[in-house]
Amino acid sequence: MSADPFVRFQCTAFLDGREWTARMSLRRAVWDEATEEWRAEYMDTCRDRYGAWLRRTAGIELTDEQTADVTVRMVTDDPEAGTDPPRLATVTLHGGPLDGETVAVDPADPEPGIGIIAAGCAYPGGRSWYEPDPAGRWTWRRDIPWAAM
Template sequence: MDDNPMIQFRCTSIIDGREHTATMSLKRSVWDNSSEQWRSEYLDSCRERYRVWLRKDAGVRLTDQQVADVSVEAVGETTDDSPPPQLVTVTLFGGPLDGSTAPVEIDNADPWTAITSDGCTYPGGRSVYAPDDTGRWAWRRDIPWDAM
C-alpha cells in the first residue's frame, strides 16, 4: 500500500471537435501541505506544460488567454462543471501571420485572438485578429506585449 499516493491533474480542451487531454501527477502530501498561492502556481504550470504538450502532440499553438481558460481538475478530488473551451482552427488573413492557422474559441461573445508573432510592429508584441463581416479572421492591429 502506498503511504504517499499521487493526485492526478487533468487538462482538457476541445479543438476542431477533438478533445485533447493530458494528465500530470503530484504526491498528495505535497498538495495537502501547500499554500493556496503555491497550489495556484502549480495549476498554472500544469496549463503551461499542457500548452507545450499540445503543440507537440497536435501542432496547435494556444494563446496565453486560451491557456488560462484550459480546464484543470484534480481527478477524483474536485470537479469543474464548466465545459472545456471549444476551439476551432481558422486561417488568418493579412498582417504578419497571413496564411497561418490558429485555434480560436467558437462560442466567445467578443471573438478575437492576440498571437505573438515575429513580424509584429512591436518586438515581442502580438498581432490581433478578429472575424470580419464575412467571418474571415482578419488582422486588426499589432499591440505591445504589455498592453494585454
C-alpha cells in the same frame, strides 16, 4: 492498500469538436505540504504544459488567454467533478506576421478577436490582432503596442 502516492490532474479543451485531454501527476507529499499560492501557481504550469503538449500533438498554438481558460482539475473518483472544458475551433490566420499559422479560438465569443505575441509585430512586446471578417476568415487587422493594451 495504501493511498495513491500521487495527485493526478487532467487538462481538457475541445478543438473543432474533438476533446483533447492530457493528464499529469505530482507527488502527494509535495501537494499536501504546499501553500494555496503554490498550488495555484502549479495549476497554471499545468495549463502551460498542456499548451506545449497540444502544440506537439496537434500542431495547434493556444494564445495566452486560451491557455488560461483551459480546464484543469484534480482527477477523482467523481466523474462530475470540475467544469466543462471550453469548446474551441481551429482557424488559420491570414495576413500580418502570423500568416498561415493556426490557432484555437472560442467560436461562442460574442466579441471574437485575438491578440497574439508575434516576432514580426511592429511593437516589441505588443500583439498582432486578428479577427474574423464577414465571411469568417480570420484576418490581421493591426499591431497593438503593449502600452495600448
